[in-house]
Amino acid sequence: MWHDNETTVDYLNFGVVADACASLLKRTNGEPISIGVSGGWGAGKSSLVKMIAARLNDAAEPGKNTYVVVTFNPWLYQDFEGARSALLQLVGDEVLLRAAKDEKLLAKAKRLMQRINLLRLAQMGGEAAATIITGVPVGVVGRAISKVGGLFSSADAEEFEGDTGKEGIESDKVSTLLRPAEPVSLPSEIQAFRDALEELLEELKITLVVFVDDLDRCLPKTAISTLESIRLLLFLKRSAFVIAADNEFIRGAVRVHFEGTGITSDIATNYFDKLIQVPLHVPRLGVNEAKAYLALLLLERANADGDFDDDKFEQAMKAVPERLQRSWRGDAVTTDFLQSLVGVDDAKLVALMDLAEGLAPLLTQSSAVNANPRLMKRFLNTVFLRSALAEPQGIALDIPALAKWHLIERCDETLANALAAMVTSASDGRVDPLREAEEAARTAGNLPEPFKEDSFTREWLQLQPSLGEVDLRPLLHLSRDTATRDFGADNMTTEGRALRDALMVATNANGPLTQAIQAAGPTQAEMAMTRAWQLKAPRRTWRQGEDVIPLVEPCKVFPELGAKAGSLLYQAPLNKVGPGIIPSLFAQAWARPIIIQWIESPKLDRRAKNAIQQAEKRGR
Numbered sequence: 001m002w003h004d005n006e007t008t009v010d011y012l013n014f015g016v017v018a019d020a021c022a023s024l025l026k027r028t029n030g031e032p033i034s035i036g037v038s039g040g041w042g043a044g045k046s047s048l049v050k051m052i053a054a055r056l057n058d059a060a061e062p063g064k065n066t067y068v069v070v071t072f073n074p075w076l077y078q079d080f081e082g083a084r085s086a087l088l089q090l091v092g093d094e095v096l097l098r099a100a101k102d103e104k105l106l107a108k109a110k111r112l113m114q115r116i117n118l119l120r121l122a123q124m125g126g127e128a129a130a131t132i133i134t135g136v137p138v139g140v141v142g143r144a145i146s147k148v149g150g151l152f153s154s155a156d157a158e159e160f161e162g163d164t165g166k167e168g169i170e171s172d173k174v175s176t177l178l179r180p181a182e183p184v185s186l187p188s189e190i191q192a193f194r195d196a197l198e199e200l201l202e203e204l205k206i207t208l209v210v211f212v213d214d215l216d217r218c219l220p221k222t223a224i225s226t227l228e229s230i231r232l233l234l235f236l237k238r239s240a241f242v243i244a245a246d247n248e249f250i251r252g253a254v255r256v257h258f259e260g261t262g263i264t265s266d267i268a269t270n271y272f273d274k275l276i277q278v279p280l281h282v283p284r285l286g287v288n289e290a291k292a293y294l295a296l297l298l299l300e301r302a303n304a305d306g307d308f309d310d311d312k313f314e315q316a317m318k319a320v321p322e323r324l325q326r327s328w329r330g331d332a333v334t335t336d337f338l339q340s341l342v343g344v345d346d347a348k349l350v351a352l353m354d355l356a357e358g359l360a361p362l363l364t365q366s367s368a369v370n371a372n373p374r375l376m377k378r379f380l381n382t383v384f385l386r387s388a389l390a391e392p393q394g395i396a397l398d399i400p401a402l403a404k405w406h407l408i409e410r411c412d413e414t415l416a417n418a419l420a421a422m423v424t425s426a427s428d429g430r431v432d433p434l435r436e437a438e439e440a441a442r443t444a445g446n447l448p449e450p451f452k453e454d455s456f457t458r459e460w461l462q463l464q465p466s467l468g469e470v471d472l473r474p475l476l477h478l479s480r481d482t483a484t485r486d487f488g489a490d491n492m493t494t495e496g497r498a499l500r501d502a503l504m505v506a507t508n509a510n511g512p513l514t515q516a517i518q519a520a521g522p523t524q525a526e527m528a529m530t531r532a533w534q535l536k537a538p539r540r541t542w543r544q545g546e547d548v549i550p551l552v553e554p555c556k557v558f559p560e561l562g563a564k565a566g567s568l569l570y571q572a573p574l575n576k577v578g579p580g581i582i583p584s585l586f587a588q589a590w591a592r593p594i595i596i597q598w599i600e601s602p603k604l605d606r607r608a609k610n611a612i613q614q615a616e617k618r619g620r
């Protein structure tokens with residue numbers, strides 16, 4: 001299974017963007033900067049941010065500048081602590097840690113922490129804020145925090161300690177407890193905090209880089225609170241902010257925050273833009289990138305399973321990004337390129353590369369996935385989970401078949417439900433309309449109901465393997481709820497099914513096939529003959545003798561099946577019939593009248609007509 005965590009392993013060619021962003025941060029030379037990394041949920045923002053951080057960690061210049069990377073995730077603090085307080089505390093703790101080795105700087109860092117505590121208390125509102133702003137301890141909370149916050153002298157604090165449990169204190173005692181510099185000016189405190197932090201960063205020779213991640217997972221209130229707290233730290237020298245968030249989400253959060261004020265979309269956009277100097281969009285994946293991403297995920301799995309050795313996997317991880325970097329000049333991720341990663345002789349891995357190539361365009365154009373890396377990863381997780389569930393239940397299904405079925409479930413639920421309903425009513429789990437649709441998609445014919453005429457459906461139908469000839473009940477058993485597992489009755493016996501499968505692969509008459517027909521008996525043989533004839537339709541060329549084996553051989557053993565075989569043969573597309581099938585058919589009494597009628601049809605190829613005439617002459 002693939003974990004849904006951010007990573008510095010680059011499967012998406014994000015390294016180029018991470019290099020550019022890290023270079024931009026380095027070139028600021030201590031000047032403040034804010035960068036917004038925008039992209040939808042699951043687009044790879046967190047991974048891109050982590051790659052940028054890794055590059056900064058390697059860029060330290062001892063004695064001149066060290067990048068101190070602090071990652072803040074407001075989603076973790078939601079409902080537990082105000083995001084603003086948490087961010088200030090995180091920054092203060094990091095500076096305190098960096099100053100620990102220098103006594104003078106440590107003292108400054110502790111004073112900075114006092115200012116942070118003061119601002120955090122002011123944010124609490126109510127009695128705490130009133131006490132801090134006025135200098136008068138208001139209520140029990142106000143009296144308790146006043147001593148802790150340092151608003152009083154140590155001597156007065158001791159006297160005050162005995163009163164903390166009272167409901168109030170006398171006004172004359174208040175006047176003796178307050179410091180001379182009584183009320184606190186919050187604007188002054190905020191500026192003093194900024195000045196102190198800026199001074200400490202310069203003396204410590206560090207550039208503080210704060211990565212704000214998962215902002216678009218937060219409730220609007222938390223998101224706005226985080227953005228407001230960022231304003232306290234923005235545009236200080238030796239500071240940088242990289243904020244990862246979906247722009248659409250931020251605009252929505254701003255509208256919720258200012259609901260009722262008539263805020264316009266332009267104002268909501270400007271709110272975020274004022275915080276961001278450099279907007280950076282996570283590159284959207286195209287077919288090329290999606291193909292490369294799926295291929296590397298599948299190779300990673302093969303490597304973990306021991307099917308793809310470490311050296312080849314390392315080579316693939318290097319070759320794929322290099323290929324993507326050159327895609328602008330036409331070096332696409334082609335079939336040949338993917339197969340070169342694994343070697344054309346490894347059928348199992350070649351099949352996985354073919355799967356990546358087939359899935360990529362469909363997962364890119366589907367609005368349900370839209371080439372989203374997280375959704376593609378989840379897609380493969382589901383497919384491999386079902387594969388793991390199949391084996392203990394005695395179900396033999398390969399990964400491409402599971403992937404094709406899950407693709408239609410994920411991207412066109414209406415069609416998936418329609419096909420599932422057909423499976424439940426089919427006697428053997430095979431769906432004739434699906435078989436016909438796959439054939440029509442290959443030959444550019446019209447698609448039958450319930451298939452829609454669109455590019456996605458046609459490409460899905462052409463994706464290998466074909467499912468029209470497959471018993472789909474195992475796929476539904478693994479993927480659908482119990483309601484869709486109420487499959488229709490299958491009137492075929494074990495011998496009948498065995499004969500059906502034998503007729504589908506037979507290329508000539510042989511002893512084992514004759515024995516299978518005899519073992520099935522006439523009733524089951526008729527069912528097997530009919531079903532095998534239907535299932536082989538997509539592969540039937542109408543030009544070789546083996547094409548009519550499913551009709552000819554059962555009728556040799558049980559002549560009474562000739563009427564049914566004749567009705568099936570009567571539907572032959574005469575414009576496709578070649579001379580190769582004529583001799584074996586003309587030898588069958590049940591087929592001869594039908595073939596003689598064919599000769600009158602203008603659709604029949606002249607060579608086929610000649611073959612019929614020659615067969616008639618030999619039969620006289």
